[in-house]
Amino acid sequence: MNGRSLSKLQSALAVAVGVLGLLGLVLPRSAETGLSDTPFLTTFAVLAVFSLRRFRYPLPVFFDGCLTLAAGIALPMSLVVIDKGAVGFWSLTAAGWLSAWLFVERLTASGRGGRWASLAVPVLFGVTLLVLWEVVTRGLNVPQVLLPPPSAIGARFAASLPILWADFQQTFLKSVLIGYALGCGSAFLVAILIDRSPFLQRGLLPVGNLISALPIIGIAPIMVMWFGFDWPSKAAVVVVMTFFPMLVNTVAGLAEAGRMERDLMRTYAAGYWQTLVKLRLPAAAPFIFNALKINSTLALIGAIVAEFFGTPIVGMGFRISTEVGRMNVDMVWAEIAVAAMAGSAFFGAVALIERAVTFWHPSNRA
Amino acid sequence: MDIVMPNGLDPDPTPVIRARNLDLTFQTGDGPVRALSDVTLDIGKGDFVSFIGPSGCGKTTLLRVIADLEQPTGGSITVNGVSPEQARLKRAYGYVFQAAGLYPWRTIARNVALPLEIMGYSKAEQRDRVARTLDLVNLTGFENKFPWQLSGGMQQRASIARALAFDADILLMDEPFGALDEIVRDHLNEQLLQLWARTTKTIAFVTHSIPEAVYLSTKIVVMSPRPGRVTDVIDSTLPRERPLDIRETPEFLEIAHRVREGLRAGHSYEDV
Amino acid sequence: MAGGRTLPILVVVASIMAVWYVATVWLNTPWQLGVYEREGRAWTASDLVVDTMAQERPVLPAPHQVAIEIWQTTVEKKITSKRSLVFHAWITLSATLLGFLIGTALGIALAVAIVHNRATDRSVMPWVIASQTIPILAIAPMIIVVLNAVGLSGLLPKALISTYLSFFPVVVGMVKGLRAPEAIQLDLMRTYSASTAQVFWKLRWPNSMPYLFASMKVAVAISLVGAIVGELPTGAVAGLGARLLAGSYYGQTIQIWSALITAAALAAVLVSLVGLANTYVLRRMGARP
Incomplete structure (x- = not known):
């Protein structure tokens, strides 16, 4: 494929972009003034109509990129002028969305760009989503309570940095990290302890697997009663939540070393601990890291939800539940953004360490 | 035929491996399986002994019994005059498996150093021995590669280096070249013979290739299945110095013929 | 395989129960001691064990208390009841x-x-x-x-x-x-x-x-x-x-x-x-x- 001939899907998208652009050009774009004068939007509409020429003279992928960029600028910019969108505005929004889709389709089909494209495509998807979110919430005057536009969330985020930082400290740096370290660490030790008893393993593994599937989060009120309102009760919830996935995975991982490798250690007359350190723990590393990754998410969930059951007046979960009560939804979203960033960063950090430690594993070699 | 001993006398006064009436029965879900039956065998110091036979004849099991990886259910076996377990604890064995079994998280040099670490050699000694054994198997220059970056033949050579790194006087090799193509295999066979000549180790070698067995061995043990037993022991008349083209000499072909006869006599091909 | 796992699982579950009972006595003791002190009555070890497992609002209820509560609120209540x-x-x-x-x-x-x-x-x-x-x-x-x-x-x-x-x-x-x-x-x-x-x-x-x-x-x-x-x-x-x-x-x-x-x-x-x-x-x- 030379990248210029379009597939069926691409042709359909291209036609839709052109037709919707034409509609946006002729139909009223604002609810108040009829045909309002928004030069950005008009430019985009003209470009979209112009793109229909591709059926005569092929247009490069680059053109679709420009078209998408134009839509990304024109739509949010015109919201400053337009208070509430009309038919024409929405057909242009649809045209913008479809042009982004077309661009991504052609970009992936052309296979060019290599690593750069594999990063750009998801980013483009995310930005498209944000722009659509902004345009739809503001263009339709969606009530703030239901879904605030990203710009409002961003503004609130920037304005409440000290509060967000205090919450982050309380929930993430205290409850999550301490609970995570204790939970994963103790499970690892227990796994080593029961390693020499196949009997205990056969009993503990099914029980541990079952408990991993239970709604452990429900112990939060009990932990709050036992350990008080402050972070220790949340850390306790995190300990219990992270314990069983780690235990089950470590035990499974320790069983992973192949029979041949074990026989080899036996011919060297290697002792139990030598076999453990030199063979079985390295072989178990992929399993252990799998649990560490699962647990990084579980720990954050546990700490936040546990705070719904009572906290001092700080913490991410506390903030979410109180601000929801006050209908300050933009603050809730800002807190969720913090949680999302913290969660991704935590997960990403564990994944990076995993890559460095288990570089030899087939899944990391490519 | 030095192991048929109606009078119960030892032909070799100090065999390295001495097995008498070995029996091994596995208990499986489908009932007991007799893997070894009445195996009597002597292997002398410096011998290169091949075990040959179809799959299921117990040749690998026998090797594992020698290495104390399986316990016999009958008969007796001594290695260097002591039990296999004591020999193992004295680190008498270098074992090479069918697959290289190198640890993917260790470089080639550190893989070879693995037994040395376990046996508590000093760092300097480890470095010395790793360099020496890697040179022995022609892998100098690959110390810092990871196993998956090497070809199958090179990996297998590294695993042989690992078995040679410490001073085990018995090398147990379980179809070490079985997974390699014939060209690489010929090459490694030749190298193995040179290595054996230089180190004077006792080698027990499991194979299912007749030419390989005849080319390498001073003694060929023919086995047959159900139950696994020794049907013939052939002492090679070939000289110790063996170029690859010795395989076209009439002497070679005669021994190969005898091995084939032995396998047939054991009815080993009937129900394979 | 199934036969080989039943016993270990039972042992593990039984030991969890045992730990639970011990923890019940241990965690509920401080409050119970307070009760004894206020009532000013003498108590024996067996009193303590029995009483710590029969508190109204224990720190940790005993397994059988939970079981009885579940029984009462499932079988003995009508399904339409808000307390079922x-x-x-x-x-x-x-x-x-x-x-x-x-x-x-x-x-x-x-x-x-x-x-x-x-x-x-x-x-x-x-x-x-x-x-x-x-x-x-x-x-x-x-x-x-x-x-x-x-x-x-x-x-x-x-x-x-x-x-x-x-x-x-x-x-x-x-x-x-x-x-x-x-x-x-x-x-x-x-x-x-x-x-x-x-x-x-x-x-x-x-x-x-x-x-x-x-x-x-x-x-x-x-x-x-x-x-x-x-x-x-x-x-x-x-x-x-x-x-x-x-x-x-x-x-x-x-x-x-x-x-x-x-x-x-x-x-x-x-x-x-x-x-x-x-x-x-x-x-x-x-x-x-």
């Missing part, structure tokens, strides 16, 4: 199941789109994976409150949270499953010049069944968690989550534990039902038992 645990469990279960079904259906649909369209794969998949690292449960209270504000309340908002949570494991599992066929199997289909639909129904779909069930097990468990957490923020009056919350407000530890155990039992039943369905389907497909 069956009633509350059903409220939570219905939201769980509704959300799980929608989530699984959506998850499969998105996985099919991802496997068959490279643009979807490259643009959506990174976000699906990234979204797994985000504590989505944190959004639960907001969804509930927001939907309440718009006039949606009761079953649907909770089911939506369950949908959201069960959706992701199914997408990830099914993408893996639909891509599981080996290259030679796909090449074979190609030599038959099979259509995309034929490749899907004859190869990809049957091949993905183990993956589907594995992710459904995760999905149904997390659906239940979603439904329970969904009951927390609004001070909901019904459901297992509401029982947990009410119990924690009024210090009714026995009520908390009985709700917790019920939720655990529910999760275990749901997961094993998916497991049974898995065995049944795979056996129908001719897999070795």
Whole structure:
């Protein structure tokens, strides 16, 4: 494929972009003034109509990129002028969305760009989503309570940095990290302890697997009663939540070393601990890291939800539940953004360490 | 035929491996399986002994019994005059498996150093021995590669280096070249013979290739299945110095013929 | 194998029970000592053991106290009663199941789109994976409150949270499953010049069944968690989550534990039902038992 001939899907998208652009050009774009004068939007509409020429003279992928960029600028910019969108505005929004889709389709089909494209495509998807979110919430005057536009969330985020930082400290740096370290660490030790008893393993593994599937989060009120309102009760919830996935995975991982490798250690007359350190723990590393990754998410969930059951007046979960009560939804979203960033960063950090430690594993070699 | 001993006398006064009436029965879900039956065998110091036979004849099991990886259910076996377990604890064995079994998280040099670490050699000694054994198997220059970056033949050579790194006087090799193509295999066979000549180790070698067995061995043990037993022991008349083209000499072909006869006599091909 | 596992499991469960009983006595002792002191009466060790297991609001209720509470609130109460645990469990279960079904259906649909369209794969998949690292449960209270504000309340908002949570494991599992066929199997289909639909129904779909069930097990468990957490923020009056919350407000530890155990039992039943369905389907497909 030379990248210029379009597939069926691409042709359909291209036609839709052109037709919707034409509609946006002729139909009223604002609810108040009829045909309002928004030069950005008009430019985009003209470009979209112009793109229909591709059926005569092929247009490069680059053109679709420009078209998408134009839509990304024109739509949010015109919201400053337009208070509430009309038919024409929405057909242009649809045209913008479809042009982004077309661009991504052609970009992936052309296979060019290599690593750069594999990063750009998801980013483009995310930005498209944000722009659509902004345009739809503001263009339709969606009530703030239901879904605030990203710009409002961003503004609130920037304005409440000290509060967000205090919450982050309380929930993430205290409850999550301490609970995570204790939970994963103790499970690892227990796994080593029961390693020499196949009997205990056969009993503990099914029980541990079952408990991993239970709604452990429900112990939060009990932990709050036992350990008080402050972070220790949340850390306790995190300990219990992270314990069983780690235990089950470590035990499974320790069983992973192949029979041949074990026989080899036996011919060297290697002792139990030598076999453990030199063979079985390295072989178990992929399993252990799998649990560490699962647990990084579980720990954050546990700490936040546990705070719904009572906290001092700080913490991410506390903030979410109180601000929801006050209908300050933009603050809730800002807190969720913090949680999302913290969660991704935590997960990403564990994944990076995993890559460095288990570089030899087939899944990391490519 | 030095192991048929109606009078119960030892032909070799100090065999390295001495097995008498070995029996091994596995208990499986489908009932007991007799893997070894009445195996009597002597292997002398410096011998290169091949075990040959179809799959299921117990040749690998026998090797594992020698290495104390399986316990016999009958008969007796001594290695260097002591039990296999004591020999193992004295680190008498270098074992090479069918697959290289190198640890993917260790470089080639550190893989070879693995037994040395376990046996508590000093760092300097480890470095010395790793360099020496890697040179022995022609892998100098690959110390810092990871196993998956090497070809199958090179990996297998590294695993042989690992078995040679410490001073085990018995090398147990379980179809070490079985997974390699014939060209690489010929090459490694030749190298193995040179290595054996230089180190004077006792080698027990499991194979299912007749030419390989005849080319390498001073003694060929023919086995047959159900139950696994020794049907013939052939002492090679070939000289110790063996170029690859010795395989076209009439002497070679005669021994190969005898091995084939032995396998047939054991009815080993009937129900394979 | 099954015979070899029963005994160890029993031993482990029995020792958990034993630890629980010991902990009951140990944790409830301080309060009980206070009672004795106020009443000014002498007590023996056996008194202490008996009394610590019979407190009204113990720090840790004994297993049998929880069992009695569960018995009383399930069998002895009418199902329609607000104090019946069956009633509350059903409220939570219905939201769980509704959300799980929608989530699984959506998850499969998105996985099919991802496997068959490279643009979807490259643009959506990174976000699906990234979204797994985000504590989505944190959004639960907001969804509930927001939907309440718009006039949606009761079953649907909770089911939506369950949908959201069960959706992701199914997408990830099914993408893996639909891509599981080996290259030679796909090449074979190609030599038959099979259509995309034929490749899907004859190869990809049957091949993905183990993956589907594995992710459904995760999905149904997390659906239940979603439904329970969904009951927390609004001070909901019904459901297992509401029982947990009410119990924690009024210090009714026995009520908390009985709700917790019920939720655990529910999760275990749901997961094993998916497991049974898995065995049944795979056996129908001719897999070795």
